[in-house]
Amino acid sequence: MSDLAFVLEAFRFLRPLWLLxxxxxxxLWWSVRRADRRKPMLAEAIAPHLREALTVGRRGRRRLAPVDSVALMLVLAAIGAAGPTWSRQPDPFAAQSAPAVVVLEVTDSMEASDVAPTRLERGKxxxxxxxxxxxxARTALVAYAGTAHAxxxxxxxxxxxxxxxxxLSPQVMPREGARAAEALQLAQSLLASEASTGGILFVSDGIDAADVAALNASPQPVAVLAMxxxxxxxxxIDSLSVPVVTVTADAGDVRQLDALLNAAYRRARLEESEQPWDDRAHWLAWPAALILLLWFRRGWTMRWAVLAALALLPGAEGARAEGIADWFLTPDQQGRLAYEKRDYERAAELFTDPLWRGYALYKDGQYKAAIEVLDRVETAQAAMVQGIAQIKSQSYRDGVRAFETALARDPDYPGAAENLATAKRIVSYIETLQEGSDTGEDTGIGADEEVYDNESGSGEETERPATAGAAMLTADQWMTTVDSRTDEFLRLRFALEASQPAPPQEGTEP
Known part of the structure; x- marks a missing residue:
């Protein structure tokens, strides 16, 4: 579904009575225009050529008059007051894109160089x-050849x-082949644990005819990037009924695929009654302001219309005179614009809502400031973000407490129980390292080393040399970090997985 079709389907008014x-x-416009029409002078009273020369304003009657701009401005103001909308406000604690599983074909055919540098490298x-x-947004990666692996x-x-x-390369795959159906099944299992509708993206240069039916029958949205x-x-690929996009030199193919996979997700978001609608009334303030420029012309002095328009313009009561944007947008609306541009520092300065401000600080990496701001909000969402911020700032036990608070406020809050279990595993892992570490009086801690919290006092403080510029890993990935080369690690892991016996099918004896 195109963006225009989606907007038209979701369009509605929040306060439709204003449309009356x-x-x-x-x-009123028709009445004023009708009264402006003058009765023609009697033909017998004056000669036709003299009447034409002495008549003033006849040629200008069809021109734009002040009442026309007034009527248009008031109509725009009424539509704005009615609250047009076609989407819900984004949840600051939920990704704005659908969860997706990217499935990459890793076969010898993908190393062909007819798509520079190779099909596989361009796919990456x-x-x-x-x-x-x-x-x-939440994303998983699956690779497949003769076997499929998460x-x-x-x-x-x-x-x-x-x-x-x-x-990833064909050399790390344990078996030759191209079993897309097996990879699809694995991708579906990864999406099954997600709380919202997700999609599957295949990056492949060919689909075996035996796997076409499985892809066409997938209950989750499937799209294919043909390399x-x-x-x-x-x-x-020609036999598929799912969307297929051919690789392009620019990013147009990726944007098209993202829109395709997000269509079902956006429709599901519209049905979330807990999330308020996003009022787009302020969009109509700009054309109304442009019409106001006509009032600088001589003769356009219907001042009562200006007062009426200002009374109807949405958000006028909250405007401040600190800048042009403040005439039309509230601080939170300006913060939303900065947030959508990923200028999180600016968004944190603009937001007055503590929930949004705290999340903007979190996205900007100001974890301690985010935790302090979110203390003002007693919701499960706020506690959830506090917990994640505590984990990323390496205060793991405080993260455990924050996740426990989130569950106390809302026992069914999505992801809270899983994050609590992960945080507890991290604490347990650290305590195990601390208990097994050597204790000594002469052990020093350098300025460039990280020290994890040792609230339990078990063993020596656990040290890990800091890596400048290293990306922050999530909890599960931090616990499973490996020191070997990635390709060698994947080769060994895939070989081990391929050697395991397949799980018994339903209805058969193990």
Whole structure:
């Protein structure tokens, strides 16, 4: 579904009674226009050529009059007061893109160089572009050849996926082949644990005909990025009924795929009655302001209309005179604009709502400030973000307490129980290291080393040399960090997984 079609489907008014003013405005406009029409002078009273020369204003009757701009401005104000909207306000604690599983074909055919530099390398580049476009949405990575493997489970940190993505090559895959149906089944299992509707993106240069039916019948949205040069066809890809996008030199293919996978997610978001609608009334303030410029012309002095328009303009009561944007947008609306541009520092300065301000500080990496601001909000959402901020600032036990608070406020809050369990595993892991560490009087801690909290007093403070510029890992990835090369690690892991016996199918004896 295109963006325009989606907007038209979701469009509605929050305060439709204000639209009743439009017929009244049009009636007043028609009355003024009708009264402006002058009766023609009697032909017998004066000669026709003299009458034409002495008549003033006849040629200008059809021109734009002050009442026309007044009527248009009042109509815009009435529509704005009615509250047009076509989307709900974004949840600051939920990703704005659908969860997705990227499935990459890693076969010998993907090393063909007809798509520079190779089909596989270009596919990896497109996946990185896809991750950047989704701005922190939950994404997993699956690789397949003769077997399918979950390279990385769902994560919100795209930087974590990059080294694993770079380590993929046909040499790390344990078996030759191209079992797309097996990869689809694995991707579906990863999406099954997600709370919202997700999608699956295949990056492939061909689909086996035996796997076409499985992809066409998938209950989750599936899209395919065909890594084929222009003019090259594949029988399996041509037989698919799911959307197929051919790789392009620019980012147009990635944007199209993201829109396709997000369509079902955005529709599901519209049905979330807990999230308020996003009032777009302020959009109509700009054309109304442009019409006001006509009032600098001589003769356009219907001042009562200006007062009426200002009374109807949405958000006028909250405007401040600190800048032009303050005439039309509240501080929180300006903060939203900065937030959507990913200027989180500016957004934190603009937001007055503590929930949004705290989340903007968190996104900007100001974890301690975010925790302090969110103390003002006694909701499960606020406690959830506090917990994540505590984890990222390495205050793991405080993170445990924050997740426990979130569950106390809302036992069913999505992800709170899982994050609490992960935080407890981290604390237990650290305490185990501390209990097994050597204690000594002469052990020093350098200025460039990180020390994890040792609230329990178990063993020596656990040290880990800090790595300048290293990306922050999520909890599960921090616990499973490996020191070996990524490609070698993946090769060994995939070989081990391929050697395991397949789980018994339903209805059969193990």
């Amino acid at each position: 003013l439009i017929p009244l405005v049009l009636l 580049q497109k996946i990185r572009d896809f991750l950047d476009l989704r701005a922190g 390279v990385l489970p769902m994560t919100e940190d795209p930087q974590v996926m990059v080294p694993y993505l770079e380590g 084929l040069p222009e003019g090259t066809r594949d029988r399996g």
